[in-house]
Amino acid sequence: MENRTRKSILMWLLLSPLVVVILFPFAVMVSTAVKPRAEVLAYPPRWLPSEIRLQNFVDMWEATRLGPAVMNSLLVSVAATLLCLAIAIPAAYASSRMQFTGLKLYRQFLLVTQMLSPIVLVLGIFRLMASLGMVDKLPALVLAYVAFNLAFSVWMLQAYFQTIPKELEEAAKLDGASTLQRMRLIFLPLALPAIGITAVFVFIYCWNEFVLAMTLLRSPESNTLTIQTFSLVGGRYQVDWDHVMAATLVASVPVAVIFALLQRALVSGLTVGAVK
């Protein structure tokens, strides 16, 4: 026991520089977000404010129009996640459960689309959306997000699906269940955890995405949360840092909490996907 305590102290000491650097921005966020404005721009700056001013959050919410931006982000992320799963689940089912000519080609196709990032294609995507008359419309973002998450989702889901035993489905097949029935009644319930984890990853991607949102959205009313927050900083001479930090805190904490709670499941899920 004694030995383990000493080891634990050593391990934490070794990790401490990194832990400090990781927690530093969170400390900055909290510290600035609750400061009275006069102290935000006081020199030299201090960590501890003279009072903890929670009113900042209320002011920020009004002044920065964060509410509509949160709604836009939620709408886009939920819609994109659902559409992505609706397309990816059948594809993953086919590529993990069925033998067909072209399966290998399909996997390579997935790999290539997975490697492409939005930034390299953003000009072409902007032109595509412009030709469809969808610039500054949230569905444009949904379509783009689905496209960039499909490969990842199919990849991850099929790695999982391979771990689900086939026997149950084969038994159902003998009993005369059709492909669709087998998929809906037997396979999907077993695959639900995998689908949930994939959904979380897609959701977080959409919630955090930057370059497509910045390019495809034009008016402040359609901004997502990331872009609205960025607009408080980018291209401004005077930045209200207390509001900005309150906004980043509001934007980051929910996702960070979800992530921390699901950490184990997410990490093991990703390892299955990465190694297969």
Next chain:
Amino acid sequence: MTRANTRPSDGIGRAAPYLLVLPSILFAFWIIGYPIYDMANMSLHAVNRFGKTGAFNDFANYSRLFSHKLFLDCLLRTLVWTVCVVGGTVLLSVPIALILNERFYGRTLARIIIMLPWAVSLTMTGIVWRWSFNGQFGMVNATLSSFGLQDTPVEWLATATTAFPILIAIGILVSIPFTVTVILGGLSSLQADIFEAAKIDGASGWQRFRHLTLPLIRPFLNIVLVLNFIYVFNSFPIIWVMTQGDPANSTDILVTWLYKLAFRYGELGVASALSIVMFLILLALTIVYAVLAMRNERRQA
């Protein structure tokens, strides 16, 4: 169950996999394939700033790109950025993963903390660090001077010599969680008994690491290297949010320059040529990755 009943379902059965994968293929061709075609097309023709394409112009967009005074700068900086961030990330992530693989008090908490930067969007991370490195009111200067480590405040992000290294450090910080995760996955797949055997045979900790752990997690390291290379090469938000490539283009990498060419300077022809060049670089990297991944699969089989 009669034969007559199974026959038609066999016919559907043969078409079924194609019907199931078809939507994903169509979708990718529409949203990803068409833009690539469109940009390739644009890169070969004269384009005005509103995106109207004219005649084929003898690769003029490409020659303008390659002879542009910023192209070589940005390319080199992209290389430095990618190599430093990926190298730094992997060098730091291996020991971190080794630590997190040990049993100690608070390991779950340590894992959660190390994974935290992953959960926060790069945009938010960039915004907070930009404020932290603010020359006048930033907490980095305040913290350094309170420990007596610096006399006068530094304008970190407005100085060319400090801005880029800082961006690289932040790049490393946000790449660690994913990398540690994959390496941890590799470590947890190792069997304990060979390490016990090596210990009994008198191998030191370093020897066990050098001759057992490292070769065994090699496939995972390969994958992490290539994937990180691709992510970091494409990484946009951190630089855009913190410096937008300034001061005086000294922190521009290819992706930020590409964005400026396309959406700020209206140089659509050059921008599409650059997009295609980057697409080809990524394609080459993907092939490397595919070869590595396939070799892994064969080893596991």
